[in-house]
Amino acid sequence: MKNKPDKKIRVKRIPKRGHYDKETIYNILDAGYICHVGFIHEAYPLVIPTGYGREENTLYLHGSSKSRMMLDLQKGIDICVTVTHLDGLVLARSGFHHSMNYRSVVVFGKATMVEDKEEKIRGLKIISDQILAGRWEEVRGPNEKELKATTLLKISIDQASAKIREGGPGDEEADYALDVWAGVVPLQLVAQKPIDDPVLREGISLAESVKKLYDKKSTS
Amino acid sequence: MKNKPDKKIRVKRIPKRGHYDKETIYNILDAGYICHVGFIHEAYPLVIPTGYGREENTLYLHGSSKSRMMLDLQKGIDICVTVTHLDGLVLARSGFHHSMNYRSVVVFGKATMVEDKEEKIRGLKIISDQILAGRWEEVRGPNEKELKATTLLKISIDQASAKIREGGPGDEEADYALDVWAGVVPLQLVAQKPIDDPVLREGISLAESVKKLYDKKSTS
Numbered sequence: 001m002k003n004k005p006d007k008k009i010r011v012k013r014i015p016k017r018g019h020y021d022k023e024t025i026y027n028i029l030d031a032g033y034i035c036h037v038g039f040i041h042e043a044y045p046l047v048i049p050t051g052y053g054r055e056e057n058t059l060y061l062h063g064s065s066k067s068r069m070m071l072d073l074q075k076g077i078d079i080c081v082t083v084t085h086l087d088g089l090v091l092a093r094s095g096f097h098h099s100m101n102y103r104s105v106v107v108f109g110k111a112t113m114v115e116d117k118e119e120k121i122r123g124l125k126i127i128s129d130q131i132l133a134g135r136w137e138e139v140r141g142p143n144e145k146e147l148k149a150t151t152l153l154k155i156s157i158d159q160a161s162a163k164i165r166e167g168g169p170g171d172e173e174a175d176y177a178l179d180v181w182a183g184v185v186p187l188q189l190v191a192q193k194p195i196d197d198p199v200l201r202e203g204i205s206l207a208e209s210v211k212k213l214y215d216k217k218s219t220s
Numbered sequence: 221m222k223n224k225p226d227k228k229i230r231v232k233r234i235p236k237r238g239h240y241d242k243e244t245i246y247n248i249l250d251a252g253y254i255c256h257v258g259f260i261h262e263a264y265p266l267v268i269p270t271g272y273g274r275e276e277n278t279l280y281l282h283g284s285s286k287s288r289m290m291l292d293l294q295k296g297i298d299i300c301v302t303v304t305h306l307d308g309l310v311l312a313r314s315g316f317h318h319s320m321n322y323r324s325v326v327v328f329g330k331a332t333m334v335e336d337k338e339e340k341i342r343g344l345k346i347i348s349d350q351i352l353a354g355r356w357e358e359v360r361g362p363n364e365k366e367l368k369a370t371t372l373l374k375i376s377i378d379q380a381s382a383k384i385r386e387g388g389p390g391d392e393e394a395d396y397a398l399d400v401w402a403g404v405v406p407l408q409l410v411a412q413k414p415i416d417d418p419v420l421r422e423g424i425s426l427a428e429s430v431k432k433l434y435d436k437k438s439t440s
Contacts, residue, residue, distance in 0.1 A: 008264075012287075012288050013283075013284060013286070013287045013288065013289075033306055033309070033320065033407075034304065034306055034320070034322075036256040036258075036267050036269075036302055036304070037267075038256075038258040038265040038266065038267035038300075039265050040260060040265050043298075044228075044298040044300070044328065045258040045259050045260050045265050045298055045299065045300045046258065046300050046326075047256050047257075047258035047267050047300045047301075047302040047326065048302070048326075049256075049302060049304040049322065049324050051320060063233075064233060066233070067232075067233045068232050068233065069233075078263075078264040078265055079265065080258075080264070080265045080266050080267045081267075082256055082267040082268070082269060084254065084256070084269040086253055086254055086409070089253070089351055089352060091352065091355065091427065091430070092359070093359055093360060094359055094360040094361075094362075094366075095344065095345075095348055095355075095356060095359050095360065095361055095362055096362050096363075096366040096369075096370070098348065098351065098355070098359075100253065100254070100271060100351070102254075102269065104269050106266075106267065106268075108264065124315065125315075128315055128318065131309055131318065131320075132309060132311065132405075135311065135315075135318070136315060138400060138401075139312070139313055139314055139315050139318075139398075139400055140313060140314040140315065140395055140398060140400070141314075141315055142314075142315055142316050146314075146316040149316075150316070168415070168417045168418060169417055175360055176419065176421070178359075178360060179421075179424060180358060180359055180360070180424070180427070181358075181416075181420065181424050181425065181426055181427040181430070182416075182417040182420060183414055183415050183416045183417045183420065184414065184415045184417075185352075185411050185412075185414050185415075185430060185433065186411070186412040186413070186414075186415065187253075187409050187410070187411055187412070188409070188410055188412055189306070189407055189408070189409050189410075190407070190408055190409075190410045191405050191406070191407055192405070192406035192407070192408055193406070194403055194404065194405050194406075195388070195403050195404045195405075195406065196401075196402075196403045197388045197389055197402040197403045197404075198388060199396065200401065200402060200403065201396070201399075204399060204400070204401050205401065206401055207311065207400070207401040210311065210401070210405060213405065
């Protein structure tokens with residue numbers, strides 16, 4: 001943990017919400033399904049949502065080899081990857097003090113293309129695990145054609161910061177006298193009942209990976 | 221609806237997922253709580269999550285007058301605002317064909333600062349309504365000091381496109397013979413039980429705006 005984070009990653013607005021330790025950053029990254037990737041394309045900023053994965057201090061992104069984003073990013077341009085979890089609506093007694101509870105991470109870096117076949121398969125598995133642990137082992141792995149059609153990029157998580165807002169509203173002293181309900185509406189991304197592929201063959205039961213996702217859900 | 225969208229907003233990768241009509245774009249924007257704002261700060265891209273609101277063809281952003289993002293954006297630099305709803309995990313029979321169901325909108329533009337007091341209060345109400353309809357009328361409105369401490373920006377939704385992926389997995393012909401469960405795990409952002417502010421005065425019952433949020437939830 002750095003005592004004084006670099007200017008680029010330092011949380012400027014409400015510094016007490018800033019976190020720079022790897023554990024906090026990794027936990028937020030590991031809890032997400034999608035990130036928003038920002039990069040400069042033809043001199044203007046572009047923000048694209050996409051899946052990702054993390055292992056140790058590396059963030060992985062993948063996409064079609066033909067995708068504009070993959071073609072841009074593999075040139076080693078500056079990237080900003082942001083992952084955000086919206087945790088709740090913070091309802092105060094005044095409009096001004098309304099807020100949201102959230103956990104977010106911003107990673108700055110440049111991407112490197114993974115060309116080594118074994119490393120590439122490993123990186124794709126990490127992205128698959130991020131979406132659904134255990135799924136990779138249940139399905140057919142990538143063949144040569146599919147590997148060629150996929151670009152895998154890696155970004156070091158060296159320049160990163162987290163920002164967290166949690167807890168209830170903070171109101172102006174005088175407003176506590178108002179007859180206004182105040183509190184938090186927690187929000188959670190919840191897995192709903194799985195839907196079989198309409199052409200699923202008879203006799204195939206729900207995947208173990210999916211069952212575990214729901215078991216996890218019911219105990220959390 | 222444009223027959224041929226401008227190059228900047230055209231969905232390049234999997235064009236059939238691209239939508240350019242205002243109704244589709246507005247519906248996706250109206251269903252969200254946060255957007256990810258991309259802009260160029262000191263020559264590098266920055267992506268920041270924040271609340272927003274929409275009315276007619278205008279998108280509103282607000283923030284502290286001291287915030288770096290607000291100070292940057294009010295200069296009229298290029299902005300990319302992306303709103304994404306993650307609707308499900310698409311689990312195919314091969315790793316390669318795994319996907320996610322989502323609805324996203326990308327808006328390109330430049331922000332203008334709203335300085336007129338009445339227009340500013342109106343814009344702040346639109347952002348409040350986006351978070352929770354009816355809340356604005358329940359709480360204390362902004363005073364002069366709070367208005368001064370808040371920057372409101374507006375962006376025209378002229379250059380925008382939506383991208384939608386829905387439905388089940390699409391697999392390779394040969395993979396349908398595999399003994400692998402395939403389908404969709406729908407995901408939904410669900411409001412959990414509201415939490416009273418720990419210092420809420422006795423006898424104040426849950427706000428009507430919050431009750432309606434849960435009524436809406438239970439019927440959808």
